[in-house]
Amino acid sequence: MSEPNLSERPPHDEAEELLPWYATGQLDEADRARVDAHLSTCASCRKQLSLERQLIDEFQAMSPEIESGWARLQSRLNAPVAAVQYSPTPPRPTRPNPFAEMWAILSRPAVAGLAIAQLAFVVAAGTILLSLSRPSYQTLGSAPAPTSANMIVMFRADATIEDVRRSLDAAGASIVDGPSLADAYLLHVAPQRRATALAKLQSDDNVQLAQPIDGARS
């Protein structure tokens, strides 16, 4: 019996190294026979072989040239659209409506995934926007329905409809719009009850966030 050749590498190491080309069918007869023999005795290499096949599938399906081309084009899509003329008629000048804008933001699917702290920031930013634009808001006269809202509230995800109704009743608030995708409601509270309603909602266990949105300070 011949002694095992010590200068040779362990069969496992050798086979493991060759697995990618075994999987793609690129080994010559001798290499393939060695890997075959080892695979029949090594569960670890058999497991790795299935990973190799998965990697081959992924790389075949992947198109870095499309990814890089798309990234390049996308950066142009995200550029300011001011230069692009979509409609043949010039757009009608519209009065800024911060309510509608903020509500539109809160209704976006992306916002639904935001953490409560991030939402609080969105709402706070909206409130500042509102207070800045307050003079023009006051001249609106016959305001659309959402502008009667003066508070925004978000309930805990596990709050039932009954919970929501009870909380709103207790605060003396009525729903103006909602729920948005982020589970936010726009509320109207009589101005003289504003401070107490806000305090009630903010201490309510079912409420995650309650904030005035008409810019007035309580």
Add this chain to the structure above:
Amino acid sequence: MSWSGILQRPKAEEARAAAPDDRELIARVSSGDLQAFERLYRLYQPRLTRFLTTLLKRPQLIEEVLDDTMMVVWQTAGNFRGSSKPSTWVFAIAYRKAIKARARWPDPVEEPDFDHRVSEEPLPDEELHQERLRGALLKAMDQLSPDHRAVVDLTYFHGLGYREIAEIVGCPVDTVKTRMFHARKRLKQAMSGSLVDWL
């Protein structure tokens, strides 16, 4: 078998059956056959673009190196001795050109952030997982050296053996094997990482 039968075959199949192999095309290119060169270009352009995209980050550079590579093929087709496969010869030219180009124009510093690719649209679990997995693999590839990326792409996408790869990148076969071994470790980590995210 009748010749008329062959001539009446559908066009695509006819084109494939009648397509001269790369070896013949290169021989014709060496005698200045522009038509043969165009066919060779059409044959190699997609594969070379893919290969160069894994090596270079600047899109303009990819185009430039692609053109340079094909110009060398046009000018030196007569030097092709046929001891290796034509694809090995062409890819080796592209690899050397890419290395030189990268030395002149290093990769842009900011890394492309593949995380942004994950869409905000709700996707079925399976699709979401697929997208995350692909994103994780692209990111892992991005963190490998260009030399490692070349070996990975030539193995998994282009389906080349380690000897051909060694010839293309100009290194010993053992280096190809160890580069591949290292790269696979990273890619598998990325794969299992994306699975953990998903669960």
